[in-house]
Amino acid sequence: MNCDVVAFAPLRCSEVCRLCVFIQGYLTVTIEPLPPVVVGETVTLKCNFKTDGRLREIVWYRVTDGGTIKQKIFTYDAMFNTNYSHMEDYRRREDLVYQSTVRLPEVRISDNGPYECHVGIYDRATREKVVLASGNVFLTVMSPPNNISVVAENTPAPFSRYQAQNFTLVCTAKGGKPAPSVYFKRDGELIEVISYTPASTSEQGGGSAGVRGARPLISRDLDDTKLQRSLSLLDPEGRAARLYTESPSRVHTQGQQAHEPSPATEVIPETVVSREFPRWVHSTDPLYYFSHTHLPQSDGSVVVQARLTWTLNPQLDNDALFSCEVKHPALSMPMQTEVTLAAPKGPKLFMSPTRAKVGDTVRITVQGFQVGSPGNEVFPEPLFTWTRVGGRLLDGSAEREGKELILERVPAELNGSMYRCTAQNPLGSTDTHTRLIVFGMYALLQQHSMAPFWSGYYTRS
Known part of the structure; x- marks a missing residue:
C-alpha cells in the first residue's frame, strides 16, 4: 500500500490517500509496500514524510488483534534528538537508520502483521498544538x-x-x-x-x-483353487511350513571372521514364509x-x-x-x-545373559535384521510376536508381542526350549528361532542327589 497522508492544523489527518496543501503548513506521510520476507532476514521499515513545519516526533507502532491494540516499538524525539525502543523483553531489535527509518534484524513469524508510522509537527500558527499524520504497511513474514x-x-x-x-x-x-x-x-x-x-x-469406524x-480396489474374487494351494503350505498349527534356505554350517569369505553363536543359544536358520498371493x-x-x-x-x-x-x-x-x-x-x-x-527379513536376536543359569532372568531382544539398508531396514514398522515351539511361554500365555521377550527366573525345565520370533508387516512375514540353553543344571541336580543318574545326559547335551 502506497499512501500519502496530509494533516492540517489543528485537525488530525485521517488515513486516506490524498495530497493537499494549506497555507498554515502541510504534512505528508508515505510508506512503500514491502515484499514478503523469510524468517531470519532483515527488514527495513521506511517512513517517508514531507512537511514545511517543525518536526516534533516520529513513532512506529505494531498493530495487533485486528487493529484494536497498537504497541509502540520505536520513538524518535526531535526536541531532544533522542530515540529509544519500547520492546517489552528489553532486547533492542530495532535500529534507527535515519530518524524515520527502522531496521528489524532477524525477523520472526511473530513479526508478521501491520505497522504504522505516526509523524507529528508543531502547528505553525500556534506553536503549541501538534499536527499528526500517519501511514501503514503490512509486513508478511514467511517461514x-x-x-x-x-x-x-x-x-x-x-x-x-x-x-x-x-x-x-x-x-x-x-x-x-x-x-x-x-x-x-x-x-x-x-x-x-x-x-x-x-x-x-466416527464415519471411518473408529479410525x-x-x-x-x-471405488473398490479389488478387481476379482479370491480363487478357491489358489486358496487351497496356499493353505497346503501351512503346518497343523496354521503356520507356514519350515523351508530352510541355508545349511547349518557357517559360510564366510576369506579374511572375514565367522560369527560364532552365543554359548547360550543355538543358531537356527531363518524360516522363509512362502509369499504366494491369490489372484x-x-x-x-x-x-x-x-x-x-x-x-x-x-x-x-x-x-x-x-x-x-x-x-x-x-x-x-x-x-x-x-x-x-x-x-x-x-x-x-x-x-x-x-x-x-520392505518386508522383514531375518531378525537378529540377542540373548542376555549369554550364559543363562537356573534362576536367571533371560531377555531375548530383536536387534535389527539380517538384510536391509542401513537406517531404513524395514518399513513400515514390523509387528513382533513371540511363541514357544510346542508349548506355552513361561507366564502361561500363548504368545507375546514386542521387540523383547523376558523370561523371569528360568527353571531347569526350559533347557533346550525353542522360541519363535515372528516379524511381519503388511508386505510380508518371516520367522526366526532361537534355542535356550540353561547352564548350571549339573550343580542343581547334585543338590537333589540325582547327579549320578543325570551326569551322562548332561555331558552329552
Whole structure:
C-alpha cells in the first residue's frame, strides 16, 4: 500500500490517500509496500514524510488483534534528538537508520502483521498544538517448513496373504507459513492421484484406513483353487511350513571372521514364509487416493498432513521407493524425505545373559535384521510376536508381542526350549528361532542327589 497522508492544523489527518496543501503548513506521510520476507532476514521499515513545519516526533507502532491494540516499538524525539525502543523483553531489535527509518534484524513469524508510522509537527500558527499524520504497511513474514516426515498409518500391522488391504502413507510438514504444497512420488516419478475428502473418525469406524467414496480396489474374487494351494503350505498349527534356505554350517569369505553363536543359544536358520498371493493382487497400476489437512498453529505456522492411500500389492510394492516432497515460496528447491517399503527379513536376536543359569532372568531382544539398508531396514514398522515351539511361554500365555521377550527366573525345565520370533508387516512375514540353553543344571541336580543318574545326559547335551 502506497499512501500519502496530509494533516492540517489543528485537525488530525485521517488515513486516506490524498495530497493537499494549506497555507498554515502541510504534512505528508508515505510508506512503500514491502515484499514478503523469510524468517531470519532483515527488514527495513521506511517512513517517508514531507512537511514545511517543525518536526516534533516520529513513532512506529505494531498493530495487533485486528487493529484494536497498537504497541509502540520505536520513538524518535526531535526536541531532544533522542530515540529509544519500547520492546517489552528489553532486547533492542530495532535500529534507527535515519530518524524515520527502522531496521528489524532477524525477523520472526511473530513479526508478521501491520505497522504504522505516526509523524507529528508543531502547528505553525500556534506553536503549541501538534499536527499528526500517519501511514501503514503490512509486513508478511514467511517461514519454510522445518520438519517433514513419512509414517505408515495404523502400523504395526499383521501380514495378510488372503485379503486385500488398503495401505496409507502419511506425510507431515511442520513449521511452514503459509501452508506448503505436498505431493508424493514413486521411484522418482510423480504419482497421479485421485483427490478425496477424508471421513471423520466416527464415519471411518473408529479410525480405520478406509477411503470414503473410493471405488473398490479389488478387481476379482479370491480363487478357491489358489486358496487351497496356499493353505497346503501351512503346518497343523496354521503356520507356514519350515523351508530352510541355508545349511547349518557357517559360510564366510576369506579374511572375514565367522560369527560364532552365543554359548547360550543355538543358531537356527531363518524360516522363509512362502509369499504366494491369490489372484486379487492387481497386475495393473493401482489407484492412488490423496487427501490433506491443514492444522493452524499458535505461532502462525501451519502443519500439513497429506495422505496417500492405495491397495497394497506385496509382490509389486516390496522394495518400492516412495518420497514426499514439499514446495514452499521460501524454499529455493523442494524439501524431500523418502522411505522404501520392505518386508522383514531375518531378525537378529540377542540373548542376555549369554550364559543363562537356573534362576536367571533371560531377555531375548530383536536387534535389527539380517538384510536391509542401513537406517531404513524395514518399513513400515514390523509387528513382533513371540511363541514357544510346542508349548506355552513361561507366564502361561500363548504368545507375546514386542521387540523383547523376558523370561523371569528360568527353571531347569526350559533347557533346550525353542522360541519363535515372528516379524511381519503388511508386505510380508518371516520367522526366526532361537534355542535356550540353561547352564548350571549339573550343580542343581547334585543338590537333589540325582547327579549320578543325570551326569551322562548332561555331558552329552
